[in-house]
Amino acid sequence: MRVLVTGGAGFIGANFVQQTVRERPDVDVTVLDALTYAGDRSSLAPVADRITFVEGSVADADLVDGLVAEADAVVHFAAESHNDNSLHDPSPFVRTNLVGTYTLLEAVRRHGVRFHHISTDEVYGDLPLDTPERFTADTPYNPSSPYSSTKAGSDLLVRAWVRSFGVEATISNCSNNYGPYQHVEKFIPRQITNLIDGVRPRLYGAGLNVRDWIHVEDHNAAVWTILERGRVGETYLIGADGETNNLQVVRTLLEIFGRDADDFDHVNDRPGHDLRYAIDASRLRDELGWSPRYTDFRSGLEATVGWYRSNEAWWRPVKAAVEARYAESGQ
Ligand code: NAD
């Protein structure tokens, strides 16, 4: 099987490629990645000689056409992925998330290639705190940020290409991922690398916003499950019952680092900050038989802290610039 992985030099994509090479020697992987600020070829170093790497954009129609023509399936991770960046400059979000997805859809339509679209639970907007309510595939779309609205738009493009043109596509909407190779702009790696540097973690607002954490390897195992057993045209929500508020995450990290429980700072809140995400993944669990392996968040976090301690050369070159940007917003 020949799989084209877009965004394979990013956080989730690089983990997906490494897992695929490790666990599925029969799969031939080609990565298409534009190597934006978020892409890093060194994230693929452990498997560099076992894959084909192409540098370029998913919005480049000629390049995409040639690569899709050679593939049996496309797994589409490439995106601008950070909410805070989308508040400063939405334009690359529109180009990559909307135009890029459109470009891929037109190519898979021409060549009759199976497509899996990686999306997010943020397309559903947010939920109130302290209710049992969770997102399902029937929850109406209600995105809050430029990031989540472009992801929502890309999902709708996929649905329309399935219905109007018979494209063989599936969609997955996953909750917040954590694990190795995540960019230090994101919440968990930012706080881990702050703590390594002896800097206090930074909590937006009161820190009561809830995210539903899942280990990146569990997300990627679910993607393979959907590729192999998912029903074409279907949407699958991926989540591992990992609801935790940001304050609890910071407190757990402080404990892992042996620091005082109050050794953090409250900083400016994110405009439009979604309150709570929570996933009902029963379709994926019951129909396709997937279940997560990382069920203990604290030990998953400990392993992730270990990875950032051992891989300082990977994150150090970008840390100061990320912090300088946050400082401009008082964050
Ligand atoms: P990331 O920002 O770490 O990586 C994105 C990758 O896409 C980078 O390698 C970047 O170079 C590449 N890219 C960006 N624009 C491109 C373009 N025009 N053409 C080709 N490549 C391009 O993101 P991530 O956290 O790994 O997220 C991957 C996917 O998963 C995204 O679609 C995101 O919406 C989705 N998702 C992420 C999470 C999460 O918690 N991180 C949760 C649910 C869904």
Ligand code: TDX
């Ligand atoms: O320094 C911080 N302090 C803080 O309190 C940062 C960077 C974030 N936060 C808060 C904001 C969120 O409530 O932590 C939470 C997580 O923030 P992010 O890591 O920026 O993730 P989020 O905005 O929830 O979006 C993530 O999950 C869904 C990914 O970045 C998206 O790509 C994915 O779709």
